[in-house]
Amino acid sequence: MSAHAHAHAHPASPPSQARALRHRKSVENLSTAQLKALRDSYAAAEALTDDRGFGHWAGIHGLPLPMYCQHGTRLFLPWHRAYLYFFELALRDLVPDAVLAWWDWTSAGSHANGIPAAFADAQVGNNPNPLYQTTVPPAARQNNQPQETSRSPGSPGDLPTRPQVQSVLSLPDFLDFQGQLEQIHNSVHVWVGGTMGEIPWAAYDPIFFAHHTMIDRLWRLWQIRHPNPHLPSSLLNQALPPFPMTVAQTLDIKGLGYAYAAATAHAVVAH
Amino acid sequence: MATTLDLPRPPQVSPDDFSRADLEFRGVDHSGPSYEARVYLNNPKADGETGRAEDTGYAGSFYVFGHGGCFGEAGHCDVPEGPHSPFDRRLPHQLTPQFRTVVITDALRRLMRSDQGATFTATVVPVVRENPASLVRDVADPLQFESVSLITYEDPSAAGIPLP
Numbered sequence: 001m002s003a004h005a006h007a008h009a010h011p012a013s014p015p016s017q018a019r020a021l022r023h024r025k026s027v028e029n030l031s032t033a034q035l036k037a038l039r040d041s042y043a044a045a046e047a048l049t050d051d052r053g054f055g056h057w058a059g060i061h062g063l064p065l066p067m068y069c070q071h072g073t074r075l076f077l078p079w080h081r082a083y084l085y086f087f088e089l090a091l092r093d094l095v096p097d098a099v100l101a102w103w104d105w106t107s108a109g110s111h112a113n114g115i116p117a118a119f120a121d122a123q124v125g126n127n128p129n130p131l132y133q134t135t136v137p138p139a140a141r142q143n144n145q146p147q148e149t150s151r152s153p154g155s156p157g158d159l160p161t162r163p164q165v166q167s168v169l170s171l172p173d174f175l176d177f178q179g180q181l182e183q184i185h186n187s188v189h190v191w192v193g194g195t196m197g198e199i200p201w202a203a204y205d206p207i208f209f210a211h212h213t214m215i216d217r218l219w220r221l222w223q224i225r226h227p228n229p230h231l232p233s234s235l236l237n238q239a240l241p242p243f244p245m246t247v248a249q250t251l252d253i254k255g256l257g258y259a260y261a262a263a264t265a266h267a268v269v270a271h
Numbered sequence: 272m273a274t275t276l277d278l279p280r281p282p283q284v285s286p287d288d289f290s291r292a293d294l295e296f297r298g299v300d301h302s303g304p305s306y307e308a309r310v311y312l313n314n315p316k317a318d319g320e321t322g323r324a325e326d327t328g329y330a331g332s333f334y335v336f337g338h339g340g341c342f343g344e345a346g347h348c349d350v351p352e353g354p355h356s357p358f359d360r361r362l363p364h365q366l367t368p369q370f371r372t373v374v375i376t377d378a379l380r381r382l383m384r385s386d387q388g389a390t391f392t393a394t395v396v397p398v399v400r401e402n403p404a405s406l407v408r409d410v411a412d413p414l415q416f417e418s419v420s421l422i423t424y425e426d427p428s429a430a431g432i433p434l435p
Contacts, residue, residue, distance in 0.1 A: 063342060070362070071336055072301065072369030142342055143406055150404050179372055186334035190305045194404040197305050198339035201404070241362070 021254060022088075023261035024217070027101040027118045027210055028109055031265065034099070035118055041091035041098030042130040042206055052094070054204075055137040057087050060242065061203035063140040068242055069199065074175060074235055076182050077219050078250040080212050082243040085256050087209065099258075102217050103210035105159040105188055114156040115192070119207045131206045140201065149205045152193035159191060160184045169222050174229045177222055185215050217260045220253055272412040275315045275394040281423050286380040289423035294375050294393060296333065298368040298417025302348065304407040305337040306399040308414055310373050312382045317394045330378030330393075333371040339407050368417065379423075393419060 030038070045054040061069045061083065070079035084100060091098040103116060110116065119131045133149050141147065164184060171177040188211055189196050195205045202208050223229075236248040253259060281289075294310060311317040314328035323329045341348035350364045382391055397414035 065343060065347075067365055072299075072367075072371075073363065075362075142340075145404070145406065152400075152402060152404070154400065176372075179370070180374070183332075183334055183371070186305075186336040187307070187332075189336050190307060190334055190400060193400055193402050197400075197402045198337050198405055198407075200339055200342060202336075 022092075022099045022258045023264045024100050024102060024213055024258055025261055025263060026104050026107075027116050028104065028107060029263045030101055030118070034097075034101075034264075037095050037097040038091075038099070038101060039124065039130055041095035044094040045091060046130055046134050048094075049137070052090060054134055055140070057090060058134075058203040058208075059137070059140055061208075062200040063142070064137075067200065069203075070240075071182070071186075071199065074178070075238060075240060075247065076185075077178050077215070078238075078247040079240050079243075081216050081219070081250045081253075081256075082240045082245045084209065084212055084216055085245075085250075085258075086243055088258070100213045101210055102213035102260075103207060104214060105191075105211070106162045106165055110159055111156050111161075114153050114159075115151070115207060116210075119210065134204055134206060136195070136201060136204045140204070142200075145201075149195040149201070151196060151205065151207075154191045154193065160187060165218060169218065169225060171222075172226055172229075174226075174231055177226075178219075181215065181218060181222075185211070220260055223251070272414070273315075273318060273394050273396045274414055274416075275392050276419055277390050278393055278419070278421050279390050280383065280388065281421065284423055286383045289376070289425060291374060291424045292376045292379040293422045293424070294330070294373045295420045295422060296371040296373070296395075296416050296418075297420070298415075299333075299335065299371050300366075300413075300415035301335050301369055302338050302341065302366050303410050303413045304339060304399055304402070304405055306335050306397045306413050308333050308335065308371075309396045309398060310375065311394045311396065312375070312378055313386060313391050315392050315394050317396050319396060319398050321396065325378075325381070328378065328382070328394075330375035331373040333373050335369075335413070337407070337413075338366065339405055371416075379421075393421075395419075 025034070042054065045052065045057070049055060061067070070076050088100045103119070104110060114120070121129050122132050123129055135147050136145065136149060168177060168180045168184065171180060189202060192205070192207065195201045196208060236246065238247045240246065240250070309317070309323065309332050310330045311321065311328040312330050314321070317327065321327050348366055350366050350368070395414060399410070399413060
């Protein structure tokens with residue numbers, strides 16, 4: 001390598017990476033460029049009202065009917081993994097460097113401050129923060145609901161703890177693990193409150209996807225600990241509407257083109 | 272409104288004979304508001320102010336992520352009754368009552384060591400947080416379920432939700 005190679009300061013991702021894995025990271029560990037790419041992708045999606053737009057993707061989970069999300073069923077984790085996968089691709093169609101980030105509600109920062117600043121700050125500079133609030137489209141609103149999303153978070157100390165998560169990760173049976181993890185998931189929806197607090201509108205809050213990326217990451221950590229779980233064939237072959245994917249096709253996240261990383265940084269060679 | 276049920280003490284079982292104890296709730300309704308359901312052992316007077324301290328008999332919680340009402344036309348939210356046809360590949364109705372497990376191992380052991388009664392009570396207290404965004408108002412009793420079972424496991428890997 002040339003001695004004259006120069007490292008650029010943390011670009012969001014390396015160029016020409018169509019075949020590279022994308023690495024999801026904690027929102028607390030995003031570089032400035034990575035957070036900007038995520039914000040820009042949300043802003044671009046929120047500006048669209050067609051089937052590339054944020055409202056379309058949020059509506060797949062909840063209102064307007066039909067509601068496709070799976071809760072309290074054997075499909076909870078696989079369905080939401082497929083959902084994040086297609087949503088992330090949609091964001092990357094708009095901003096190629098965008099990658100979903102997880103909200104670690106067990107972190108010291110979350111237990112001190114609650115919702116991370118990336119999602120809690122109403123403004124970024126002089127502009128609205130697209131990760132703070134979105135508009136719920138008229139077709140999804142009922143009975144003169146406000147059009148802007150809102151939150152009413154609980155006490156930060158009431159968020160799930162690392163020992164709780166470790167206990168769930170130790171469960172060897174997939175369905176048992178999934179059921180217990182879904183309870184932790186539910187508790188965070190209740191904790192955030194407001195739009196996140198009920199199924200029909202939860203996905204209109206931008207933090208929904210950071211919450212579910214955390215859930216998906218925990219499933220991945222469980223998969224690493226329990227590499228050969230028994231999943232019945234009736235479950236593996238189950239489709240995940242509206243996504244063209246079965247449960248079996250959700251199991252290998254590298255096959256879906258992503259992985260979870262503590263942090264990433266890249267350098268490019270200057271010519 | 273809290274619901275209190277009598278459960279028999281596990282027969283011929285000492286606190287050291289099981290590695291995990293579950294309360295399994297079946298038929299949990301989730302059509303209304305979201306809430307936390309706190310479970311207390313041998314504390315039938317528990318209410319939303321009781322808290323989660325060990326000496327209250329608090330054993331654990333399950334959380335209902337609610338649908339917040341029905342948003343279809345008449346009949347849209349009626350859950351089909353009867354057995355599911357093997358030729359019906361549709362996914363279950365969104366409001367199909369759910370299954371919840373609360374792991375109560377430590378709380379049950381404490382109770383069994385301090386109380387030798389033939390039965391004990393499980394009191395389930397729904398705690399609904401104020402949510403200005405919710406359309407569901409003044410629900411008298413969001414907590415609705417069909418039954419609860421106590422399962423003590425020698426082998427915790429046997430735990431899990433039942434297959435259909």
